[in-house]
Amino acid sequence: MADDLINMEEDDESSLSLTETFLVGFVIVNVVGLQHYSGTISGREMVGLLRDPLNPYDPNAIKVLNTRGLQVGYIERASAAVLAPLIDDRIVNVEGIVPNLPRIKNRYKLPCQIHIFARPESFSRVTAAVSRSELTMISEGEASFGLSEAVVVKEKKKKDARSVDEIFKLVGAEEDRKGGKFKKAVAPPRDFIKTELLAHQKEGLGWLVDRERSEELPPFWEERGGVFSNVLTNYQTNLRPEPLMGGIFADEMGLGKTLTLLSLIAVNRLGYSNNGSGKRSKGKRVTTQAESVSAKKRRGNDNISLSVGNEESGVKTTLIVCPPTVFSTWITQLDDHTRSGSFKVYMYYGERTGDVRELQSYDIVLTTYSTLATELDDADSPIKMIEWYRVILDEAHLIKNVGARQSKAVIALKAKRRWAVTGTPIQNGSFDLFSLMAFLKFEPFSIKSYWQRLVQNSLNQGNDRGLARLQVLMATISLRRIKENNLVGLPPKTLEICHVELLVEERDQYDHMEIEAKTVLQDYIRVGSLMHNYSTVLSIILRLRQICDDMALCPSDIKSMLSAFKIGDASNKPELLEKIVSVLQDGDDFDCPICISPPVDMVITCCAHLYCRACILKAIKRPNANCPLCRRPLTQSDLFSAPQEPSVLPDNVSSSGKATSSKVSALMRLLKASRNENSSTKSVVFSQFRKMLILLEEPLKEAGFRFLRLDGSMTAKKRAEVIERFQNQGEDAPSVMLASLKASGAGINLTAASRVYLLEPWWNPAVEEQAMDRVHRIGQTEDVKVVRLIVKNSIEERILELQERKKELAREAFRRKSARDRSQMGAEDIRRLMSL
Incomplete structure (x- = not known):
């Protein structure tokens, strides 16, 4: 989910978030400084527009690039002053087209049509910003609109002999x-x-x-x-x-x-x-x-x-x-x-x-x-x-x-x-x-x-x-x-869903927390701040998912934490920010928006966005430093960390003396049935929560299973040793691998196993596919069975629906058939997840 939310708010070089935008109109500006750059324009051409906020002469600077990526010049200063704030605030996308040039060219400047795209609810703000300047917005319905060279307009013109x-x-x-x-x-x-x-x-x-x-x-x-x-x-x-x-x-x-x-x-x-010469060289x-x-x-x-x-x-x-x-x-x-x-x-x-x-x-x-x-x-x-x-x-x-x-x-x-x-x-x-x-x-x-x-x-x-x-x-x-x-004659792979019914106590806690979470999210939606609070949204949804696995993963103070989530500035609530970091460290599916890797030494900003400490510290060293996601001004004092993690796991991360969760009980039944059917069968159990893998160790010991654990805390050498031990087929060899989904999803071979259990659904179905294909690949000789454990009437069922939409796009990209790109996580997706 974090990837989806982050992809909606990209880095400084990106365009507006990937949601539906429509043409507001276009303005005509000049590209200046042509004599200083090597890029050229030879006729009617599209040009790239790139914000240059670190420009020492103009913080509103917008570079103009030709199709080869060479700089042609800059948008003139007055026009850039109107457009740059709209671009920086993610209000608009802009597209530049230089129309057919006159025979006599001006070596210092050339005209450029800038087409402005925005969400419908932002049209009035965009037109108001343009009207306050010397620019003129030319919108559809006006006589001058026929001069537009935009692709989106040209596609509507039947006379255009050669459309895109x-x-x-x-x-x-x-x-x-x-x-x-x-x-x-x-x-x-x-x-x-x-x-x-x-x-x-x-x-x-x-x-x-x-x-x-x-x-x-x-x-x-x-x-x-x-x-x-x-x-x-x-x-x-x-x-x-x-x-x-x-x-x-x-x-x-x-x-x-x-x-x-x-x-x-x-x-x-x-x-x-x-x-x-056709002969092997002997000289090297x-x-x-x-x-x-x-x-x-x-x-x-x-x-x-x-x-x-x-x-x-x-x-x-x-x-x-x-x-x-x-x-x-x-x-x-x-x-x-x-x-x-x-x-x-x-x-x-x-x-x-x-x-x-x-x-x-x-x-x-x-x-x-x-x-x-x-x-x-x-x-x-x-x-x-x-x-x-x-x-x-x-x-x-x-x-x-x-x-x-x-x-x-x-x-x-x-x-x-x-x-x-x-x-x-x-x-x-x-x-x-x-x-x-x-x-x-x-x-x-x-x-x-x-x-x-x-x-x-x-x-x-x-x-x-x-x-x-x-x-x-x-x-x-x-x-x-x-x-x-059937390119390689691999044995078949079957996918099954094992539906899990929560125990009464688990269901009561889940339902109570979902009601609390809906109230918080509805407040965000009401004031239009849902996507600006994605860290908070993510932490709430993460806790719902953890209850589906085992209540021991979810801290007892979750209710007070929920009630603490309020709209607005969180800079005066460092304890809350630190708690959000602690919550998200429990999950394995959040990436730093800067390096797009699991955060190292995670910190949260006063505007509730999460980064690696090193990434955000480097980002705020530049002049006029701000949050890469929301552009709020930031200093080092606006960063908060989670309390230091204990060297050993807390007492509540243990199944000893506690009732086994519904999902753990279901998994143990499946593992025992597989062992009774064939004692040599090996299984891989994937989870995104390292604490969940540790919770499983006690039930596995009690049931007499030999097992290994593979997670992101291990060095590459240690992981290789664990994989080698698991691949052994001796009598005393382990039969179960407890594997972190993300740490084990790529680059390893687990063909000794023929059973795969996915304890919870992942936001990104491609990660799940990579994990199960560690088992189902060249070298596999047994039929492979993949079982997904899904709690009934829970957020897990709704995650499966989101997964299917992503899978459909990936399939369609390689074949000739129509489908919509509905892959990005947005406000509507969150509403569906929470049944709002």
Whole structure:
């Protein structure tokens, strides 16, 4: 849920929150300062508008960018003073279009139509702000409105011979004409890859190789008489655009993407090892995978003299970016599937080299998103100096917030071949895809304003056109196969829901708390502050969810906490703010809005927004510091922390001497029935609450189960040890794994189990899918059964409804069929969750 709420209030570079907005009208302004910037406009073109609040000369500054992302100039000062406050307050979205230019151009300024979009309830505020200035709002119905060059207006004009949708249809038809993605299957060189690829992996490798060798114009570009034009933006250039050598590799989890990517690297490894003679080079020693990893701190013993990375130098180093938990997966796959001495591998993590030449002597460099984020501002970072032959983002959905440091870091990497690899490219909604477009440098969709107007606006307003455009985009740059198509002959996976009836005491407490919560939320709705108090909303809903698991998770003082929630400024109630932090630390589904990762040393602001301590401290160091979400001025004294957590869990987090909760009792019945059916069956129990996993230990001991626990508090080494122990099949091997859903959702293999139990539904269905596919993947030999435990007549049932809407969008993005983008969590969704 936190992701959904946060995605509605993005970083400084973002547009208005992703809810339904409509065209208010347009104003005509001047773009000035043209002589100072390299970006040019050659005709009727869309332009990007980007707020520049840190501009030392004008805090209202709005940059103007062309379709290549180059700055053209600034909106003139007087006009920016009107528009900037509306943009900063998230009242409007703005789109810029430079109309057809006169033959005689002014070298100092050019006209620009700025189209203003807002929610209907904000129309009067917007028009009032414009009327108080020298600008003139031209709205629909006025004679001058026919001059509008906006996409949303052009689409309504029948005389427009080539609408945006027609352009998309032509591109889609061209993709179909090419005969699909599987023109040929490619087998990797056996000198490097010892495992025989499955048919779908060979087909996938063929697609990857074709994409990397493409010499075609990127989609939406045309050549006429030596001039290259982007048919969507009308940008023209005499320089041929670079081909789009890369894309989104979106096969469902468990289909062997890692092996396919290693095969892609091997294809190129063979290419530059042959020295053009068709024979293996004998002049350069390569180490085994194990030797490379163990010798990661060695400095330069096997260095090859190479210039900074480019095609001519022969450097074909692949940079792989992944979470730390996935490191072991890549190393294991290298050991299992490649021949000894095939690849030199360097782990750029922790203590690491600063030598560019050393990094270029390796075939594969493994690093993490967080490592790149720490080097974002480091001019001496060797990662930033190299133009990589290829960059692979594993678990690429981790960059879904384009404004986060780790997203900015990977987008800034230099490479000609870029791959975004994820089984869940859409997690919360279609806007997740924008950051992938930015990484892939897929113009014009890599610029936020163009993505917003060409795709997102239509999706938000429920137009079938938006989804059709999204589908064409995904067809041109992505490959997606699912296990339901029986590509790998996996045993079947069945999903069941086990409905749980609460005990009388549990039901009384749940109903009482839900009534209290509804009262608080209705007050927020009444004064229009629901989304501004998302931390409070989240903490209330979190407690309802915890009661569904076990009342021991919910503190006894929850009623007094609820009654303390009041509308307005909370800065004089630090004890309340500290309590909210304590509540949210119990959950595992909240991300810091700045780094889009689970908060480290969580703090809350006086305006009730939550961040990592380090993230918000850095954010408020700038001049005129304010909250990144609500823009309230902030200082360090406006930040509050939770009381220090005890080193041991409190007494109330224990089942000893207490009645077992309804959900725990239901789980134990299921586990015992599975053991009675087959004593060798292994099970994974997922929960988002670490305290819930600990609560389960006592009942499991009493029932005679051997179990292990895997959660986010463990080091990567400890997690690997736990997974290895669980995969063992001996008589004394553990049969149950208690796993934190988020800590265990990616990069690990749990195929020793064939039963999965999800103790509570997650806001983001993609996280659940990743978790269950740790079990249902290549290597699984047993039928897999997934059981979701859902409390009847509770918030859990309503979460399932929200999940289904998100799943539908993710499915529709890869096929030609209409559906609305209803994936973002908004006020209406919260009303449904709480039955308001």
